[in-house]
Structure formats: structure tokens, C-alpha cells
Amino acid sequence: MLKDSKQLIWITGGGTGIGRATALAFAAQGHRVVVSGRREEPLQAVSDSVREQGLSGSLGILAFDVTDTADAQGAFETLCRREGVPDLVMLSAGNHQPMPVSELSVDSCRALMEVNYFGILNVLEAVLPAMRERGQGTLALVSSVAGYRGLPTAGAYGGSKAAVINLAESLACELNGTGIDLRLINPGFVRTPLTDRNDFEMPCLIEPEEAAEAIIKGLRGRGFEICFPTGFAMIMKLMRLLPYRLYFSLIKRKTGL
Known part of the structure; x- marks a missing residue:
């Protein structure tokens, strides 16, 4: 749980989008706060914003590639030497690429899984032993409501996010009572460089700052899942309950596909 006392927070994917706004x-x-990503330039821009805005906290940068297991382990060791074991780790590094059926590609699916799913696992493998030894800490895994059910053109992206949801649920079962608080964050449509790739009107689109506010509010509470915006997330949850015949019919009417 996020506490009022000042904590050490590590955010992957912290150079842009939801990660940046939350940092x-x-x-x-x-x-x-320590933000990570592959490229130092956007990370430095976030750090510069903290100084320019005169924010009361601090923000350091640590560049590494979440898809590289050794790089993730090395980054965590560097962080521990510099700052200590983080109190909260938010794993928000991700990628998105629409994949219509006419462009079905194993390479596209594999590339998204490497970032969105295995990128989370690489950091978890580094962080979990230290948190378990200490007996406390918060892990926040960023997935998406797109992982609730299969959506048109989202076979690659949605599949990777569904895997994260399943992973979070599985780990939460085992970590219950250990002092490690595992949270699942499922945003709807948030205006970021990734959603800018969509060529359709995105319902209930919100700004990254609104997403950050929802995440922090959720982390101060005790619920396992943090999903937003509320109305859209509830609609997506209800769609999970529909039998396939009704679900496919609804999707066809709404999308024309």
C-alpha cells in the first residue's frame, strides 16, 4: 500500500505516457522516484520537469532494457546500491501495435510479449527475492482492460495484456500474507504515444494525468485491481460475462467488422 511517508518508488516505462505522469x-x-526506460533522453526530460516545476520530491533516472534479463537484474542491483530496495515498483513499460487479421504476424505477437509480459517478468525475477527477504513492498503491474476479452485488431496486444492479468492473479494468491502487496492496474484508453497509433475513435479517452491520479488513489486503498475510467472499465467487465454468441454479435455491431 502506498503510504503518506516518503517512499522509494521505481517506475519502468517512466519516460512517457502513464509512467511519466505517475512519476x-x-x-x-x-x-x-526513479524512472527507467531504454532511452535516456525522455527519462532526463522527466527529471528536468521535476526541477523546473519545483516539486518537493526527487527523481532519478536509470536506463535499461526490460526485455533483457541480465540488464534488468543489473539495473536493480544498481538501484539498490544507489538508493536501496524500493518500497514500490510500478511496472508500466509497454508497447502497442494494432494487428488486423490480414496482417497476422508471429513476429508482432512475439515483440509485444517480450515487452509487455516478459519485460514484467524480467524485473519481477530481480525484485521479488529482495522484497521477500525484507518481508514488505508493493508491486504494481500495469496491464489493460484490453486483456479482459479478445478485441478486433488487438490479438497481439490484448493477448500480452491477458497474460499479465493472469500472472498478477497467480502471484497475488501466493504472496497473500507475505507482506508483499501485489496490485493489478488495468487502464482503459489513455492518450499516450501508443494510443496515438489507433485509427479509431477511442471511447472514454482520458489524459495521462487523470490516469496517474486514479493509480495513486488506488494504491492508497486496499483493492487488488485498479481500473479506470470507472464507467468504461465496468462495461468491459460486463462484456466478460456475455456468452460468445452475444459478445461476437455486439462487437460486430459496434465495430462493423
């Missing part, structure tokens, strides 16, 4: 929101609350 700045944490820094505004006085926390010590």
Missing part, C-alpha cells in the same frame, strides 16, 4: 505525481507528493 511526476509521486514526485509532487515528496517521494523519491
Whole structure:
């Protein structure tokens, strides 16, 4: 659980989008934040924003590639040497690529799985032993409501996010009572460089700052899942309950596919 006392927070995918907005929101609350991503330039821009805005917290940068197991382990060891074991790790590094059936590609699916799913596992493998030894910590895994059910053109992306949801549920069962608080974050449509790739009107689209506010509010509570925006997330949850015949019919009417 996120506490009012100042904590050490590590955010992967912190250079853009939801990760960036949440990092700045944490820094505004006085926390010590470290953001990670593959490229140093966007990470440095986030750090510069903290100084320019005069935020009360601090924000450091640590560049590495989440798809590289050894790089993830090395980054965690570096973080521990510099700052200590983080109190909260938010795993928000991700990628998105629409894949209509006419462009079905194993390579596209594999590339998204490497970032969205195995990228989370690489960091978890590094972080979990230290948190278990200490007996406390919060892990926040960012998935998507797209992982609830199969959606048109989202076979690659949605499949990777469904895997993250399943992983989070499985780990939460085993970590219950260990002092490690595992959370699942399922956003709807958030305006980011990734959603800019969509060529359709995105319902209930929100800004990254709104997503950050919802995430921080959720982390202060006790619920396992943090999903937003509320209305759209509830619709997606209800769609999981529909039998296939009704679900496919509804999707066809709404999308024309």
C-alpha cells in the first residue's frame, strides 16, 4: 500500500505516457522516484520537469532494457546500491501495435510479449527475492482492460495484456500474507504515444494525468485491481460475462467488422 511517508518508488516505462505522469505525481507528493526506460533522453526530460516545476520530491533516472534479463537484474542491483530496495515498483513499460487479421504476424505477437509480459517478468525475477527477504513492498503491474476479452485488431496486444492479468492473479494468491502487496492496474484508453497509433475513435479517452491520479488513489486503498475510467472499465467487465454468441454479435455491431 502506498503510504503518506516518503517512499522509494521505481517506475519502468517512466519516460512517457502513464509512467511519466505517475512519476511526476509521486514526485509532487515528496517521494523519491526513479524512472527507467531504454532511452535516456525522455527519462532526463522527466527529471528536468521535476526541477523546473519545483516539486518537493526527487527523481532519478536509470536506463535499461526490460526485455533483457541480465540488464534488468543489473539495473536493480544498481538501484539498490544507489538508493536501496524500493518500497514500490510500478511496472508500466509497454508497447502497442494494432494487428488486423490480414496482417497476422508471429513476429508482432512475439515483440509485444517480450515487452509487455516478459519485460514484467524480467524485473519481477530481480525484485521479488529482495522484497521477500525484507518481508514488505508493493508491486504494481500495469496491464489493460484490453486483456479482459479478445478485441478486433488487438490479438497481439490484448493477448500480452491477458497474460499479465493472469500472472498478477497467480502471484497475488501466493504472496497473500507475505507482506508483499501485489496490485493489478488495468487502464482503459489513455492518450499516450501508443494510443496515438489507433485509427479509431477511442471511447472514454482520458489524459495521462487523470490516469496517474486514479493509480495513486488506488494504491492508497486496499483493492487488488485498479481500473479506470470507472464507467468504461465496468462495461468491459460486463462484456466478460456475455456468452460468445452475444459478445461476437455486439462487437460486430459496434465495430462493423
